[in-house]
Amino acid sequence: MKAPKLRELKEAITNVLSKRFTTTYPFTTYEAPEEFRGKPRYNDEICIGCGACAQVCPAKAIELKDDLRRGVRILTVRYTDCIYCGQCEEKCITDGGIALTNDYVTASLDRTDEVNYNIVEKKLVRCEKCGTVIATVDHLKWLIKKLGPYTYGHPNLMLIRQSELGNKPAKIQPKEIVRREDHFELLCPKCRHLVVVEDAFK
Numbered sequence: 001m002k003a004p005k006l007r008e009l010k011e012a013i014t015n016v017l018s019k020r021f022t023t024t025y026p027f028t029t030y031e032a033p034e035e036f037r038g039k040p041r042y043n044d045e046i047c048i049g050c051g052a053c054a055q056v057c058p059a060k061a062i063e064l065k066d067d068l069r070r071g072v073r074i075l076t077v078r079y080t081d082c083i084y085c086g087q088c089e090e091k092c093i094t095d096g097g098i099a100l101t102n103d104y105v106t107a108s109l110d111r112t113d114e115v116n117y118n119i120v121e122k123k124l125v126r127c128e129k130c131g132t133v134i135a136t137v138d139h140l141k142w143l144i145k146k147l148g149p150y151t152y153g154h155p156n157l158m159l160i161r162q163s164e165l166g167n168k169p170a171k172i173q174p175k176e177i178v179r180r181e182d183h184f185e186l187l188c189p190k191c192r193h194l195v196v197v198e199d200a201f202k
Contacts, residue, residue: 029105037084038104040077042120047097049073049122049136053088062088066124066133073136077118079106094142125160127188134188156186 032038040053054062054075061081065074077088077098088098108115122136134140140160144151151157187195 032102036102038101040088040100041118042098046094048138048142050139053098056087056091059083071124072121075120079116128185129191132188
């Protein structure tokens, strides 16, 4: 019975006199390796606000909210719920709109502190007839860049392209009667269908 106790005592004394194993955190920050999967962060210049990251997040840590009053889409990553799986980065259609970083610090006494979330806001494009959200401006511009000359095969993309060139389409007030000029409005798929059918069969 004495031998195990003496061994434990020896180990305790050895540990007290030896150099400590713990790091100096939080006084100095630990530098994580490049392969470390830390906080996912949005790149505001690359992100187009499509919401693919929110759809694939298994922990539902990414919230997508359309603020119709301000006309913006708000994407929020909550690090308190994030499991750092990397699905958001892998499934990002722009290849860089959101990416994992080496930052891992989430310690805070306040859950609303910025260390606990990351936010990006994108301007919305809404249907000029019913007000339904079509997409974000950056998303449509990204499609225009990808499609090139094929852009002019879609009225909404054509109108966004014209606005980039300084030719802003005239705003037509919502009305009950469908007219031929409605083809040149920013419309959701449902309203676009109604305009095309009405124009073809009236």
